[in-house]
Amino acid sequence: MAEPAVLVEGAGKSFGANRALDDVTLHAYAGELSAVMGENGAGKSTLMKILAGLQPPDQGRVVIHGEQVRRFEPAELLTRHRVALVPQELALCRERTVAENVLLGTEPGRGPFPSRALLERRTAELLAELDLDLDPRTPVGRLDLATQQLVVIARSLARRCRVLILDEPTAMLTPAESERLFTLLGRLRGSGVALLYVSHRIPEVFALADRIHVLRDGRITASWRTTETTPDEVVGAMVGRELAEEERGRWADPAAPVLARMDGLTGRGFAGVSAEVRRGEVLGVAGLPDSGRTELLRGVFGADPLTGGSLRIEGKAVTFRSPAEAIRAGVAYVPAERRQQGILPTMSVADNIGVLQLGRASRFGLLSRRRLAGDAAERARRLRVKHASGVQGIGELSGGNQQKAVIARWLSIDPRLLLLDEPTRGIDVGAKAEIYDLLGGLAADGVAIVMSSSDLPELLRVCDRIAVMREGRLAGVLSREEATEEKIMAIATGVAGGEDR
Amino acid sequence: AGCGAIEAPGGTAAAGGDAASGGEFKLASRISDDVKQNKKLVIRLSYHDPSLAFASPIRQGVEKAAAELGVDAKIVGPTGGDANQQVSELQTLINQGQVHGLAVSSASSDALKPVIAQAAAAGIPIISFNTDNPGSAQMAFVGQDLEKSGESEAAELVKLVGDKKGKVVVFSVDTGAGWSHDRFTGFKRGLEGSGLEIVGPVNTGNEPSKAYNTVESTMAAQKDAVAVASLDCCSFTAAAKWIKDSGNTGKIHAVGFDVLPQTVEYLKGGVVDMTISQNPVDQGYRSVKLLVDHLRDGTPIADVDTGAVLVTEDNVDDVPVEG
Amino acid sequence: MTALQSDARPQARASASRPSGWTRLLHARESGTLSALVVLLLIGAALAPGFLSTQNFLTVGQQIAQIGIMAVGVTFVIINAEIDLSVGSIYALGAIVTGLLISDGLPWTVAALAGVLSGAAAGFLNGALTVGLGIPSFIVTLGSLSVFRGLALLLSDGSPISLSSGTPGVAEFTLLGQGRLFGVVPMQLIFLILTVLLGWVILSRTRYGFHTYAVGGSQEAARLCGIDAGRVKILAFVMSGTLAAFAGVLGLSFLSYVQGVTGTGMELTVISAVIIGGAALFGGSGTMWGTLIGVAFIGVLQNVLNLRGISSFWQTVATGAVIILAVAVDTLLRRRTRS
Amino acid sequence: MTALQSDARPQARASASRPSGWTRLLHARESGTLSALVVLLLIGAALAPGFLSTQNFLTVGQQIAQIGIMAVGVTFVIINAEIDLSVGSIYALGAIVTGLLISDGLPWTVAALAGVLSGAAAGFLNGALTVGLGIPSFIVTLGSLSVFRGLALLLSDGSPISLSSGTPGVAEFTLLGQGRLFGVVPMQLIFLILTVLLGWVILSRTRYGFHTYAVGGSQEAARLCGIDAGRVKILAFVMSGTLAAFAGVLGLSFLSYVQGVTGTGMELTVISAVIIGGAALFGGSGTMWGTLIGVAFIGVLQNVLNLRGISSFWQTVATGAVIILAVAVDTLLRRRTRS
Numbered sequence A: 001m002a003e004p005a006v007l008v009e010g011a012g013k014s015f016g017a018n019r020a021l022d023d024v025t026l027h028a029y030a031g032e033l034s035a036v037m038g039e040n041g042a043g044k045s046t047l048m049k050i051l052a053g054l055q056p057p058d059q060g061r062v063v064i065h066g067e068q069v070r071r072f073e074p075a076e077l078l079t080r081h082r083v084a085l086v087p088q089e090l091a092l093c094r095e096r097t098v099a100e101n102v103l104l105g106t107e108p109g110r111g112p113f114p115s116r117a118l119l120e121r122r123t124a125e126l127l128a129e130l131d132l133d134l135d136p137r138t139p140v141g142r143l144d145l146a147t148q149q150l151v152v153i154a155r156s157l158a159r160r161c162r163v164l165i166l167d168e169p170t171a172m173l174t175p176a177e178s179e180r181l182f183t184l185l186g187r188l189r190g191s192g193v194a195l196l197y198v199s200h201r202i203p204e205v206f207a208l209a210d211r212i213h214v215l216r217d218g219r220i221t222a223s224w225r226t227t228e229t230t231p232d233e234v235v236g237a238m239v240g241r242e243l244a245e246e247e248r249g250r251w252a253d254p255a256a257p258v259l260a261r262m263d264g265l266t267g268r269g270f271a272g273v274s275a276e277v278r279r280g281e282v283l284g285v286a287g288l289p290d291s292g293r294t295e296l297l298r299g300v301f302g303a304d305p306l307t308g309g310s311l312r313i314e315g316k317a318v319t320f321r322s323p324a325e326a327i328r329a330g331v332a333y334v335p336a337e338r339r340q341q342g343i344l345p346t347m348s349v350a351d352n353i354g355v356l357q358l359g360r361a362s363r364f365g366l367l368s369r370r371r372l373a374g375d376a377a378e379r380a381r382r383l384r385v386k387h388a389s390g391v392q393g394i395g396e397l398s399g400g401n402q403q404k405a406v407i408a409r410w411l412s413i414d415p416r417l418l419l420l421d422e423p424t425r426g427i428d429v430g431a432k433a434e435i436y437d438l439l440g441g442l443a444a445d446g447v448a449i450v451m452s453s454s455d456l457p458e459l460l461r462v463c464d465r466i467a468v469m470r471e472g473r474l475a476g477v478l479s480r481e482e483a484t485e486e487k488i489m490a491i492a493t494g495v496a497g498g499e500d501r
Numbered sequence B: 001a002g003c004g005a006i007e008a009p010g011g012t013a014a015a016g017g018d019a020a021s022g023g024e025f026k027l028a029s030r031i032s033d034d035v036k037q038n039k040k041l042v043i044r045l046s047y048h049d050p051s052l053a054f055a056s057p058i059r060q061g062v063e064k065a066a067a068e069l070g071v072d073a074k075i076v077g078p079t080g081g082d083a084n085q086q087v088s089e090l091q092t093l094i095n096q097g098q099v100h101g102l103a104v105s106s107a108s109s110d111a112l113k114p115v116i117a118q119a120a121a122a123g124i125p126i127i128s129f130n131t132d133n134p135g136s137a138q139m140a141f142v143g144q145d146l147e148k149s150g151e152s153e154a155a156e157l158v159k160l161v162g163d164k165k166g167k168v169v170v171f172s173v174d175t176g177a178g179w180s181h182d183r184f185t186g187f188k189r190g191l192e193g194s195g196l197e198i199v200g201p202v203n204t205g206n207e208p209s210k211a212y213n214t215v216e217s218t219m220a221a222q223k224d225a226v227a228v229a230s231l232d233c234c235s236f237t238a239a240a241k242w243i244k245d246s247g248n249t250g251k252i253h254a255v256g257f258d259v260l261p262q263t264v265e266y267l268k269g270g271v272v273d274m275t276i277s278q279n280p281v282d283q284g285y286r287s288v289k290l291l292v293d294h295l296r297d298g299t300p301i302a303d304v305d306t307g308a309v310l311v312t313e314d315n316v317d318d319v320p321v322e323g
Numbered sequence C, D: 001m002t003a004l005q006s007d008a009r010p011q012a013r014a015s016a017s018r019p020s021g022w023t024r025l026l027h028a029r030e031s032g033t034l035s036a037l038v039v040l041l042l043i044g045a046a047l048a049p050g051f052l053s054t055q056n057f058l059t060v061g062q063q064i065a066q067i068g069i070m071a072v073g074v075t076f077v078i079i080n081a082e083i084d085l086s087v088g089s090i091y092a093l094g095a096i097v098t099g100l101l102i103s104d105g106l107p108w109t110v111a112a113l114a115g116v117l118s119g120a121a122a123g124f125l126n127g128a129l130t131v132g133l134g135i136p137s138f139i140v141t142l143g144s145l146s147v148f149r150g151l152a153l154l155l156s157d158g159s160p161i162s163l164s165s166g167t168p169g170v171a172e173f174t175l176l177g178q179g180r181l182f183g184v185v186p187m188q189l190i191f192l193i194l195t196v197l198l199g200w201v202i203l204s205r206t207r208y209g210f211h212t213y214a215v216g217g218s219q220e221a222a223r224l225c226g227i228d229a230g231r232v233k234i235l236a237f238v239m240s241g242t243l244a245a246f247a248g249v250l251g252l253s254f255l256s257y258v259q260g261v262t263g264t265g266m267e268l269t270v271i272s273a274v275i276i277g278g279a280a281l282f283g284g285s286g287t288m289w290g291t292l293i294g295v296a297f298i299g300v301l302q303n304v305l306n307l308r309g310i311s312s313f314w315q316t317v318a319t320g321a322v323i324i325l326a327v328a329v330d331t332l333l334r335r336r337t338r339s
């Protein structure tokens, strides 16, 4: 085999007492796509950040195409070693145009003066490569998240790098967009670029990767050629145990009483939505990005004002003017934007879980920290939130565990109606399975669940019925028996009109 | 009632009142010991804002006295003129028990009373300089009679204006200060019956460009003013600059205080008519000397009037520039 | 605030945790500042004659009281990820309202109450504008700093208000600022201690305090938890305004005197104290003890400089330099502990 | 997974195109402030006697020159998501260094250059501390505001420096601030125009300008693209310091006079102007034209109040209120346009 394009040797990295990477050794080759997999918090992003120069390793060395990296700075890695990174978290200047973002740092032009015309022309070319129909002069802030993600990918392409790292690039893309990205990656691989690819999606990885490396607790626990392994083996290496694809234990009783009924519900981003969800039922909400799913859930929860229609809970008409009122009525909401809307970022794990139990933890108007912590610890234990102690800052947990903490918080109000938006986005297979189990259990206890997700297999696995939205309207509802990915997509895109319920 | 446990400093409930009558002054024994042992005497003059241009001639006087008398004498005080901070610093000095004599000048005659009383109670000789603190426990005042100086300013102005009638715009760097209030009181008295109408006093503040802008905006609305009068060093130069810039030299009369270097130039250029010197160098010098003589030789402490010299274009070369 | 790089605060956020026992003391958010304060105390003891005396410490306590009381209110505002630049002006407003009413012959209690309430109203205005219009509080309070200052000047007509000891009630009133409990402990220090205690209880032991941290960390997340973020913020501004005016009333009582420009620039000292005390400008973290330490730090620094006879111009230099130094040490220490 | 070719987000992508011509002017980031300025001009024309004259406009131009020049530098800092509270002190420093050297008999050109360079050095210090120590610039410049002020006081020993017309070179030097081109256009106004033009070219036409927006918009993104964010920020502080000192030199030339406290509080006016001009405090947005409009707004407001004979206390109130109002209108307008 030829000399590796990327050679990591004995790399270690700690954050305080937390050993994120431990003696990691990894090879990646030009003209190949090497996938890196692992549970949340396994150290994947940390490793990728080191390779991009965003942070230096504590130990070990990195060699790119035979040359050892001496200075861990993105500028150095980009220009000297020609390594580019598409990071897990979108990093863009929202106020600037697509062109300015795509060619940031390599603006073409004479002397200190970039040429706008050139800038826009080159960007247009790059966007064309991505099959992306987008005006280079659009401010990035006006684009939806998926398109923003594509802009970041275009930006890394602009560098014409020899090593391209992608950290969960498809987490926010539609299947169609993902396909286009895969075609492109195929082309890059053909032209001799070394690709490093992080993803939680097993099928995707098996379709794309030449090699698969598994990180577990900061160590490489397995590496294969893709042809030499199976999905089960990879998952086993990731989570350290067999993960059975279990079905939900018990499906909803179609005769169970209706818990919530929407009638012509209208708000910003959706209109005339009529649907119902029964006790013990999981109602999925599918749809393309911007089809109004998030807005619908927020509207029901009282986070945004409704402008029309009615909402009944257990037959009683309700209007929530704020989330506080919804919470009092036993409605819980787990938002999609975990970082901005889910966690209370400066507070501890215990505080994050206990925030809805302050009344119960108070005596004579004064909070008892001990009660709060005790209660939260119990809830964290039940959901298996992996954390060092209750006083640990929530920001120190991996994404999946943050999500579990947020869910634990919402379960503390014993909700009648649980609304979830993208509950497993960016979450590893193990944690996903745990969340599915949890939802199944809650449904069995009679909670009504509405869950929006872009992950169709996930919806098919956990939902009793799936509502499909298109351009803010409810375009159809499929029962578990009739639902397939193809049917959902057909309704979502308008290729097939689903009959109303 | 009900707060018997709370006491005013010095034990009298009438805090800030006429503490002067509080009792006999008794020199602290540590001070008499130090004098006997010929220790270098420590004298502090607390000026209400050392960042004012006017502080520098005072400082010159203090330095002169320190060298001449062989004592450690310095100007202290809060940059920017925060009265709270001035009191803090004085309290700290008193507690520390290392100063042998204090002189204070305040923006407000009342604010320093308690701390002056505290110094007196601690047996530290304390006087006022530049601005008086009447009714306090001070032992003397070194400076000019402020009301009288305001009155003379007005009298001169009346002479200059002759029988023109109209408005006189009065400026002060700190209309809130006691010294400003006193000079203005005198000024009003001096103008009585002259038929001139007073506008102000307008507060300019100490920041030069802001002071200039305030003058400019005030005058924009007082087109028919026949004169401007300043109550101090520093609003005077701002007003003079405006007269010059706006082409009003010779059209609007101007009188004010102190002999800062620019004031001299404006006098010579005919931009302003008259200024009153209060001999600040002497204020610094005499304050230190008064305290040191008292400590060393028991010379009784008594008020010193540093006078009010009327300075015009004719005699400007005969008086020392202040700054 | 500026430098609110939302992506620039991944771990700073994480450290609001509360470890216990010794580690707690060592790892506390305030440890950096506390060590800076200890160093300063040692320097004072070694170099400043007269530093180590009860009398001197009581004096420092009195000197920091007004700044400290204001800092308690501003702590709430800063934890809320907002800022209040108008406290210096509200200080003047409170003092002038009180002074005018006392001079008009009203009972001092009524006058003082009115002064404090004027501060509450000013704070409410700050909060309501910030929340209602959705403008950054930096701008709202930059503007209201000027508005309240102008009002203070207008009310007093630019002249000083001096409380003459002849006016009925003045003797009692001046005890607030000048009195000493049992002839020893300055009343102002007592007020400071009570305010800090009250602030601490509210911040760490009430739901409101909990909500303050939540809102400061992420307004949207807090809202989705059913917290009325607007109400929480407005209340913080009301506290800040009320305490600033209360400090102004104490200032009036202490000096028997106030004028329109009183308290100019005070906001910077107060904010410095809070930040030295470890509160992050982007909100979500900070403690009452930290603020107290920050206030004490500034007071002791001033005291040491005064005792050493440092000239006022050098004091200006030193104060600025030491603020930067204290925060730098704190930042570096915390970075060290983490990695 | 199913791959259905569909372009999923028609509205989002379509609405994003950039408007042109008139609509563009109307939708521009500065439109809110521009309309506020227009309203103010109309009010001035209607209510303020003497407002509509060339002479008056030239005077306003001269009055805003120093603030405007400083605002150009601060615009860079604010777009970088930082803040510079020390410009008022640097203004004094630059003026005092120049004044001292001229009084010492150095050629005025050398003296002025030294003054401006002292500002550059001060700015560099601000930047280096902010970037190097990773402390928010709010704190660094809060501290350095005090440090530079103290230095200005120390250098001048608290006394005013006044340029006597006898000193060689003073006549030429004072032309900078007092001269008029062709006897009509104030030199200061010319300097303002040149500075704004230069600032505009740097901000909108150079790579450095592009990077300024990038660093302010997302430091993470800028870093990832190999941009040395630290360098970009430090340079912005250097510009801010340099221009503040340059304004100080003009101020000295204009008044022939400077003292340690000169420029105190100026930072608030400058920052107000920049923010009224539409720059967001969190960085990443703002334009030179916006800043110019903001500066003009403040200047015209002052002028109208003066011409109407509004007392200086009311002016203080009005200025504050109008700052809030202008930003509120801007915010509301922009919110309206968006939805």
Ligand SMILES: Nc1ncnc2c1ncn2[C@@H]1O[C@H](COP(=O)(O)OP(=O)(O)OP(=O)(O)O)[C@@H](O)[C@H]1O
Pocket (backbone or CB within 6 Å): A015, A018, A019, A020, A038, A039, A040, A041, A042, A043, A044, A045, A046, A047, A088, A395, A396, A397, A398, A399, A400, A426, A428, C010, C011
């Ligand atoms: N800046 C940081 N400070 C402290 N801890 C960190 C930091 N970055 C990462 N960690 C910790 O290091 C570990 C590895 O994190 P990393 O982000 O690399 O995980 P990951 O494998 O990418 O997970 P995910 O699948 O959730 O993206 C986690 O325990 C995480 O909490």
Ligand SMILES: Nc1ncnc2c1ncn2[C@@H]1O[C@H](COP(=O)(O)OP(=O)(O)OP(=O)(O)O)[C@@H](O)[C@H]1O
Pocket (backbone or CB within 6 Å): A144, A145, A268, A269, A270, A287, A288, A289, A290, A291, A292, A293, A294, A295, A296, A336, A454, D011, D012
């Ligand atoms: N802040 C906003 N201002 C204006 N329009 C908005 C805003 N937020 C959402 N919209 C619009 O509302 C519609 C629904 O958006 P929503 O976020 O609910 O979609 P979604 O189906 O949840 O998509 P995703 O899968 O990306 O979360 C879209 O047309 C979107 O452009």
Ligand SMILES: O[C@@H]1[C@@H](O)[C@H](O)OC[C@H]1O
Pocket (backbone or CB within 6 Å): B052, B054, B130, B131, B173, B179, B231, B232, B233, B234, B257, B258
């Ligand atoms: O006290 C000073 C006064 O005597 C002078 O005339 O002006 C400035 C004042 O500070």
Ligand SMILES: [Mg+2]
Pocket (backbone or CB within 6 Å): A044, A045, A046, A088, A167
């Ligand atoms: Mg990751």
Ligand SMILES: [Mg+2]
Pocket (backbone or CB within 6 Å): A290, A293, A294, A295, A336, A421
């Ligand atoms: Mg959504």
